Every structure is written in C-alpha cells, then in structure tokens.
Amino acid sequence: MEKKVTDSRDKQGERLQKVLAHAGIASRRQAEQMILEGEVAVNGKIVQTLGTKVFPEDKVTVKGKPIAVPSGDYVYFLLNKPTGVITSAKDPQGRKTVVELLRKVPQRVYPVGRLDYDTSGLLVLTNDGELAHRLMHPHYGVEKTYRVGIKEKLTVSVINQLRNGILLEDGKTAPAKIHEVNHSGEGSFFFYDITIHEGRNRQVRRMFSRVGHPLITLQRIGFGPLKLDSKLLPGMYRSLNKQEVQALRRTVQLN
Structure with missing residues (x-):
C-alpha cells in the first residue's frame, strides 16, 4: 500500500491537484488525470491518490520537472508596463523584464499573458497559477x-x-x-x-x-474587469484589491 506523504504532519497542507492547478500546469480536472496516470511525484515517489496533501517544503515534480508548492499566500498586482521591457521572468539577451520592475515583491510572481516589447499598459502579475491559466485560456474569452x-x-x-x-x-x-x-x-x-x-x-x-x-x-x-489607472505612471504597480480579484475570478468562473 502506498504511504501517504502527509501522514506524519498536520492536515493543513494543500491538495495535490489544486497545487498543480495553481502552478498553471493544467486545469484541476486535467491535474487529477495527470495524477491518476502516474505523472506526478512527491519527494521522489509517484503519487496516484487524489486528495493527497502537500506542503511548501515538499518537492513536487510533473514528468520529472519540479514545480513550486505555494504557501497559500497569493498576491495580485497591476503593472503599467512601459515600452522597452520584456514580458517575461527572465531574458537571455539581458533586457529588462517586467518581473524586475516588481523586485521589491517578496513572492515570486509571473505575468498573465504577454505585452510586446514596444507595447505599454496594463499587465497583471500573480503567483496564482490557476487563475492565470484561466485568464489566458481562449475558452473564457477574456x-x-x-x-x-x-x-x-x-x-x-x-x-x-x-x-x-x-x-x-x-x-x-x-x-x-x-x-x-x-x-x-x-x-x-x-x-x-x-x-x-x-x-x-x-x-x-x-x-x-x-x-x-x-x-x-x-x-x-x-x-477583463480591470482598467488602467490614470495615476499609475509607466513602470509603477499596485496590488489588486479584494473586489478586483473577485471580479477576475468571476470572469473565468472561479467563484
């Protein structure tokens, strides 16, 4: 019988399929199928039990590639992207990235979708992979x-x-x-x-x-429901408020 990963700890962890969804790997339903098919491992062991809980210190891999287990502290930012900045977490050519503009943010955040190098304006960045995945998915037509x-x-x-x-x-x-x-x-x-x-x-x-x-x-x-703030100058960002996050979630049927 397979040993549960969380049997020696409390039950405050996050369910594995939810972690995969929040990481933007797949929808929650697709994540469940990936688990059942043996594509997911926790601390080096294949896990095929839905509902298995994992914690931030656990090492989770999907098809051998590691993903981060979030602490549950999701953050959401609205950036006024200037031109001449890459919409990426890093750039091999050494150009400035949108993530660098949020270097004071302690969490590791990622841009939702892309704006071209020479395009400016509203860009959402977050560590909520499930929301980001849906906002970018053509099914929801944001x-x-x-x-x-x-x-x-x-x-x-x-x-x-x-x-x-x-x-x-x-x-x-x-x-x-x-x-x-x-x-x-x-x-x-x-x-x-x-x-x-x-x-x-x-x-x-x-x-x-x-x-x-x-x-x-x-x-x-x-x-979606967000509008660019007239007082938010290029390169500046702010946190989304609770109402704005809820509006984004409703847009992609997460509420």
Whole structure:
C-alpha cells in the first residue's frame, strides 16, 4: 500500500491537484488525470491518490520537472508596463523584464499573458497559477482593450472591417469593438480604443497594418474587469484589491 506523504504532519497542507492547478500546469480536472496516470511525484515517489496533501517544503515534480508548492499566500498586482521591457521572468539577451520592475515583491510572481516589447499598459502579475491559466485560456474569452495611435483618421469602411474581423495569415479575427477617442494634445495622431478577446501574437498591430494603418503607439488600457489607472505612471504597480480579484475570478468562473 502506498504511504501517504502527509501522514506524519498536520492536515493543513494543500491538495495535490489544486497545487498543480495553481502552478498553471493544467486545469484541476486535467491535474487529477495527470495524477491518476502516474505523472506526478512527491519527494521522489509517484503519487496516484487524489486528495493527497502537500506542503511548501515538499518537492513536487510533473514528468520529472519540479514545480513550486505555494504557501497559500497569493498576491495580485497591476503593472503599467512601459515600452522597452520584456514580458517575461527572465531574458537571455539581458533586457529588462517586467518581473524586475516588481523586485521589491517578496513572492515570486509571473505575468498573465504577454505585452510586446514596444507595447505599454496594463499587465497583471500573480503567483496564482490557476487563475492565470484561466485568464489566458481562449475558452473564457477574456476581453482586452487597447488604445491605438495612428497617423490618419479611419474611414467608416475600415472601422466596419475591424469590427467584422480581419483576414490574417493565421485566419480571420473575431469581431472587435472599436470607437474613436477624443484625445487632444497628442500632435496629429488619431486615437481609437479597440477591444478583442483573442490572444494571437501581435494581433492588434497586424489588424491595423492589414487595413493600411500601421500603429504609432499601442497601449493596453483594459483587461477583463480591470482598467488602467490614470495615476499609475509607466513602470509603477499596485496590488489588486479584494473586489478586483473577485471580479477576475468571476470572469473565468472561479467563484
């Protein structure tokens, strides 16, 4: 009979399938299947019992690769990402990363999704892997709103094309919401807010290039229920409040 990992300790640990989900490895249901199929080990021993509890000091591996066991202290931050920063935990080329901007945060956090090197704006960082996994999953269709700056005013025809979907090399985009923004004091640029729910690589830039209006600026100003704070300057971040975290969880059916 398999010896339980937690038999000599109290019962305050976290269930193994929940740990895998929070680490962003898979959904909780998928994590349960991985455990049953013998792909998960705790302290060097394969565990196939659902509900097995693990603790922060335990060593958990999935297909031989280690994952961190969280302490249960989940944190959530909203960063106003500046341009010229990589959306990654580290960069082989030595460029500045968004994680470096949160170097004073004691927990190890990761960005939810990506913003291009030359794109600024709202980015969520957290150590809650399950929430991050769902927010990035196309099944939930989390809306992202971007403010774009272009040199020429869009015609009604082009606006309708963007709203109805643009044929790109990887297929037609889903319908988008778009409207002009009265944004004075920015030279001769014209600004529009566009909302999409897909997550294709450089999608907004490619959409506007395809209709003949390459972007001059691109800033994400909305992510699900979150909006970019006007007082949060580029490079600054803040913690999400309880209501904002709950709103994110409702967006991906975690409440």
